[in-house]
Amino acid sequence: MSNRVRKAVFPVAGLGTRLLPATKAVAKEMLTIVDRPLIQYAVDEAREAGIEQMIFVTGRGKTSLVDYFDVAFELETSMRSAGKSLDALEPSRTRFGELVTVRQQQPLGLGHAVWCAREIVGDEPFAVLLPDELMLGRPGCLAQLVEAYEMVGGNVVAALEVPPDQTHKYGVIDPGATDGRLTEIRGMVEKPSPGTAPSNLMLPGRYILQPEVMRQLDSQETGAGGEIQLTDAMARLIGEQPFHAYKFEGARHDCGSAAGFVIANLAIALERDDIAPKVREYLAGR
Ligand code: G1P
16 A cells, blocks of 8 residues: 555536536536636646546536547647647646546535545545636645645645635634644534634645545535535544644635636736736736
């Protein structure tokens, strides 16, 4: 059994109802942030962190995600014969076996989605990335977590401060002893009722977990919203295994909401030398 984090689970079965009608016929993870689909950013973040196997937990209507990372034979053949460069396709190429998929047949919650990958994850630590959450940092968020994990082991999850009136929308941690960006976790609660959150440190959707969390999820116990919650399964392991939160250094954009999606586009555009001047000029004129 390896202690290195080699596998990452991407729950991508969600319907994306907050972005309708855009997501009626297009998977939300395929919506573009500038000129790359959202899923590309999460996969790039995982690759940067040393992940070797991407496990997509998909659902009906999500086949385009798998096609995107496959070889586009007709496209590549016609581009090659026209003498065009294939460089732009490079990030969407996967090595044989780099991408594995499993279906979540019913939308029973995030914990259930992760549990659907249990046979592929097997008996080793793994990462979970929620692609809706675009995490921009240098190094990337998961690479920051891996660095922390190499020091403390166990389970390491990203945490971010949000205004106290926002905590009811997220998983929230009860922090213990803090050392720089690392904080011990004493407890966790999914979507606490307003005014009851143990802190304003929320879970923005990047996790390094030990395989025992899958055993916790076996019970299929439901929590907030009647769903099987990953937060609840993690909370049950606190005390049995080391659990730390790492305060991610960088920016988070919730691309599952229209405003977050537009801001993410602007944030990426303003970092791109080729398009930033035009975007800046437009914004300055508003
Ligand atoms: C999920 C998690 C929650 C986390 C959030 C981040 O909630 O259950 O703990 O804080 O993602 O986006 P959801 O947004 O699916 O309700």
